[in-house]
Amino acid sequence: MTAIPASAASRPDSGGASPSVPRHVAIIMDGNGRWAKKRGLPRAAGHKAGAESVRKVLKAAGEAGVQCLTLYAFSSENWRRPETEISDLMGLLRFYLKAELSALHKQGVRIKIIGDYKVFPEDIVKMLEDAMALTAGNDRLTLAVALNYGSRDEMARAARILAGQVAAGSMKADAITPEAVDNLLYTADLPPLDLLIRTSGECRLSNFLLWQAAYAEMLFVDTLWPDFGGEAFRGALDDFARRERRYGGL
Known part of the structure; x- marks a missing residue:
């Protein structure tokens, strides 16, 4: 077994605590x-x-x-x-x-x-x-x-939606935050x-949950x-x- 730890969770909310069950x-x-x-x-x-x-x-x-x-x-x-x-x-x-x-x-x-x-x-x-x-x-x-x-397609889709909102005047460009992107991903309710x-x-991610894995623990x-x-x-x-x-x- 090859284990490679990496920091995980696109929206870390555990306050640094590590729950015993993911x-x-x-x-x-x-x-x-x-x-x-x-x-x-x-x-x-x-x-x-x-x-x-x-x-x-x-x-x-x-x-x-x-x-x-x-x-x-x-x-x-x-x-x-x-x-x-x-x-x-x-x-x-x-x-x-x-x-x-x-x-x-x-x-x-x-x-x-x-x-x-x-x-x-x-x-x-x-x-x-x-x-x-x-x-x-x-x-x-x-x-x-x-x-x-495909994760890159997922992120591009979110970017297109946000760009459209900015162009329509319903959102300001400086309101595009990581949370705004996160809320437009397929995993927003997970x-x-x-x-x-x-x-x-x-030992690669193969275009899978690239955004979501920002702080995820990884195990190969x-x-x-x-x-x-x-x-x-x-x-x-x-x-x-x-x-x-x-x-x-x-």
Whole structure:
């Protein structure tokens, strides 16, 4: 396991105190393809195994008292992958929305989608919006799924909105603060990001929650995502609890 601490949360509000349980955990779920290749299986088998890890980690997050779990499921760059793999991913998304939605709702999980998901096939868009509407009142845990998400696009979108407000005279340029930007991001209604995990040994953010991760603790682990289950997630929470967060102070 390779752990790289970094300061975390775009809106630090803990007064320098480090809670034992992170409010908001985000995961870059990396390694499905390599997991499948090691076993001589098609990449689709890796994605299916990875979806099982989502179920285990979500259960562990709920039991630990995490308020929000954000998963990087499909980036805006993933459209560059082979068409067959994209088709497999869309099929897997349809399957798990149908298979898991009822159980998630009963468990008090609120589903939120971040990213420009409306470019997906029409039936998937409807399924996503139905899932968000059904679970909107749930408050045990928020599951935020990043679909067609890119952090730089997210920040550019916020900048365009603010520029339009300045041009229209409804806002002064000097009123553009970090808080003003934060309030226009997809994550505006989520707790500040406390912990960001990436699996598979890669040590980069890959255009994921760049703004939100400004003060986040970061943990890079060698485990491939399909092998990262509840025990590994609890280990990550234990690592977080041992860290001291100063937010630039002493």
